[in-house]
Amino acid sequence: MKISALVLGLAACALSATAFADSPIVIKFSHVVAVDTPKGMAAEFFKKRAEELTKGKVKVEVYANSTLYKDKEEMEALQLGAVQMLAPSLAKFGPLGVKEFEVFDLPYIFDSYPELHKVTQGPIGQSLLKKLEPKGILGLAFWDNGFKSFSANSPIRTPADLKGKKMRIQSSKVLEEEMRTIGALPQVMAFSEVYQALQTGVVDGTENPISNLYTQKMHEVQKYLTLTDHGYLGYAVIVNKKFWDGLPADVRAQLETAMKESTVYANKIAKDQNDKDLESVKKSGKTQVYVPTKEERQAFKKALVPVYLKMESRIGKDLIDSIHKETGFDPAKL
Numbered sequence: 001m002k003i004s005a006l007v008l009g010l011a012a013c014a015l016s017a018t019a020f021a022d023s024p025i026v027i028k029f030s031h032v033v034a035v036d037t038p039k040g041m042a043a044e045f046f047k048k049r050a051e052e053l054t055k056g057k058v059k060v061e062v063y064a065n066s067t068l069y070k071d072k073e074e075m076e077a078l079q080l081g082a083v084q085m086l087a088p089s090l091a092k093f094g095p096l097g098v099k100e101f102e103v104f105d106l107p108y109i110f111d112s113y114p115e116l117h118k119v120t121q122g123p124i125g126q127s128l129l130k131k132l133e134p135k136g137i138l139g140l141a142f143w144d145n146g147f148k149s150f151s152a153n154s155p156i157r158t159p160a161d162l163k164g165k166k167m168r169i170q171s172s173k174v175l176e177e178e179m180r181t182i183g184a185l186p187q188v189m190a191f192s193e194v195y196q197a198l199q200t201g202v203v204d205g206t207e208n209p210i211s212n213l214y215t216q217k218m219h220e221v222q223k224y225l226t227l228t229d230h231g232y233l234g235y236a237v238i239v240n241k242k243f244w245d246g247l248p249a250d251v252r253a254q255l256e257t258a259m260k261e262s263t264v265y266a267n268k269i270a271k272d273q274n275d276k277d278l279e280s281v282k283k284s285g286k287t288q289v290y291v292p293t294k295e296e297r298q299a300f301k302k303a304l305v306p307v308y309l310k311m312e313s314r315i316g317k318d319l320i321d322s323i324h325k326e327t328g329f330d331p332a333k334l
């Protein structure tokens, strides 16, 4: 009796070991934007390449559009190991205690994608990702989205047009200061709630790269969009460190290759996707798209540059200076 129980037990163990060996490693990749955005498409690309390169040893489950977690929850879920991979916007790392990421939120810090890439694809980017490790997080890559523009239900020609307006922002102290500096009232809100908040008037306006505005249909509830391009929005692809370090070495190497390819892909499609979505917004006729003149652009720059000084102690003067050195931007010369 005892022996047969032991045999049965051993057989069960053997069976579960086989089942374990055969069942794929699952990577849950959660994000908050639509599938047809730069991040959404890059996440699908990573899934495809990861599954191909590991020959099915890894299965990537992508959960788009906040279907699994919203902004704040997803960070907690990653640290607890409930999901393995995320790509939060760089504006969302402050609450985690890594304030340096908010440097990307400084107004006009980058004028173009090539300028930005000097930082994200170079040593400054690498040293920023390293700062995540004490939080149990590994930073694998930077993925682009694009440059943000202001929208509201009244025309925006000058910074004063946003005075007193309730503006939705991501959870970044730099963005909070950006809005306060022009006299607007910043309201931190999860991305999944923005459309409804705009529709019901809980907030008056917001700032977005066009791909996010269009795919969330915000242009249907914002009468005016001014192409200010006053700030950057992009992502860090991050994983739970314990999970990643615990992967078989060959699988990890294959996933690293998949991530490298996905990063090239993400950063190749981001601009096109935003340009394409801008055309769709214009075609929809639901919002008036305004291109500011050179002088109007300069007025926004001048109004927003005080944010640099105000945020220096939070982000670190050295970091800000090192980025200015890469890009050649000197806010003092405005």
Ligand code: LMR
Binding pocket: 032, 033, 088, 089, 145, 170, 190, 191, 212, 233
């Ligand atoms: C936002 O909250 O506006 C963005 O961070 C959403 C995203 O992931 O692009």
